[in-house]
Amino acid sequence: MRVVKQINELRQTIKQLKGNQSDTSVGFVPTMGYLHAGHASLMEAARKQTDIVVLSIFVNPLQFGPNEDFDKYPRDHERDLKLAEQAGVDIVFLPEVSEMYPRKIKTAVSVAGVTERLCGASRPGHFDGVATVVSKLFNIVKPNKVFFGMKDAQQIAVIRQMVDDLNMDITVVPCPTLREEDGLALSSRNVYLSAEERKQALVLSSSLRLAEQWIATDRLPADEVKERVIRHISEAPLGRIDYVEILTYPGLEPVESGAAPESLIVALAVKFGTTRLIDNVIVEMGS
């Protein structure tokens, strides 16, 4: 496994590994590091599906708001590299901020529509920052397939819209959310939680399980489900709801009464202290 910090070196290393074979495929897993089993599952999917696996670890300042946790976002490169090695990654790209943004960036990639709700509403500018850095990374790595976790379902919707709209020759592969045994979705931010917060945070996954049942089995209307989810989360006194939304998937549009979308997403963001956790479930509506 090679670890490179410079864009030029990364390009050369990929070229070298590809050799003269123009049909060698590149799989790419962009991350912010502090890797957990969720990331490992993305790397393993890439390992299975593509010839050369590139992992990037970059905490992108552009996608953090002024009062968000850019500075204290957890970092542990040594552990990350071990995990990447175990997962069979070929190249780790570990750039400094100055390598990615040598001067003030004047170009922005922005995606309308799918960014307006959920985290896009709570974190203005966040998805412009994501779309812009992901565009940069795609242009640097030139992957055939990219792997993202479904925990950030809205991020996947944004990337897919961008890839589609801008004719990027890339396949976006969504991978299932990984969970602790008790149901908590894996997240680098879980490390911030106190023991009591950690316990109460189970309310996210448990309310999603209930919501799935209320929608798919009991056929309750979206408004009713939303109210029940809010009531359920309120049973965790340390949690403050940022949003609870039920939208069409993957369009992320409001569910119109009487409409019968094929898939819905129930998405949550709940704060415990300063730690903001997100989770979601996709409910296939069948017939």
Next chain:
Amino acid sequence: MRVVKQINELRQTIKQLKGNQSDTSVGFVPTMGYLHAGHASLMEAARKQTDIVVLSIFVNPLQFGPNEDFDKYPRDHERDLKLAEQAGVDIVFLPEVSEMYPRKIKTAVSVAGVTERLCGASRPGHFDGVATVVSKLFNIVKPNKVFFGMKDAQQIAVIRQMVDDLNMDITVVPCPTLREEDGLALSSRNVYLSAEERKQALVLSSSLRLAEQWIATDRLPADEVKERVIRHISEAPLGRIDYVEILTYPGLEPVESGAAPESLIVALAVKFGTTRLIDNVIVEMGS
């Protein structure tokens, strides 16, 4: 020479021409068609510098304002294809609007700074439309080198900024403006001019020649040169000035008094009837 209308077919054709050689270079000339000798010079530059030359002809609705000339922009595919063939183009990409925009596009690429003045000020949204369609075309063609004419100097500045900011692995090659013998810069829009307008339109190139002399030889300050240019253009009664600007090049920043930039651009836009003509000259300041 092959003429293709579908994105998939274009990708396959390029792949096929490249064969298994991963180091075959692709040169790309994006145009709106109605080709003239200026475009031919871009295709010839591409022919000399790259292995496979792709020309695109696409009048991009996204970069036209609601009251601009999208519908009546001149088109003549038959003549264009002959010119492309003569210039040694390998592939002409001639997509319909529905191929480039099969549904409402939600993603925008926008470049701040260099787009605020000159044509960016007169044509709001124009350069977002340019940056977005050029991003799409770059992702479709995947060129190594792209060729643009210096008549659209601001367009080159925008594309360069975008390529640089987003780490596109592409070299932007600016090519000199071609002119009629009497000095008029070649433009597809010249066809709109009446005989009298055509005669008076020489005021653009003649004022640029004078401005160059006033700046480089006479060392007059920018404000004074701008005033003189405006006075000179006013001698053509059919012309209405859209802008006359003297800016640093390639930064396109105002010239601060006392500063000594290496290069300046004198840029003009003048309307004759409904026809808007642009022209510019880069003045190297030397020492």
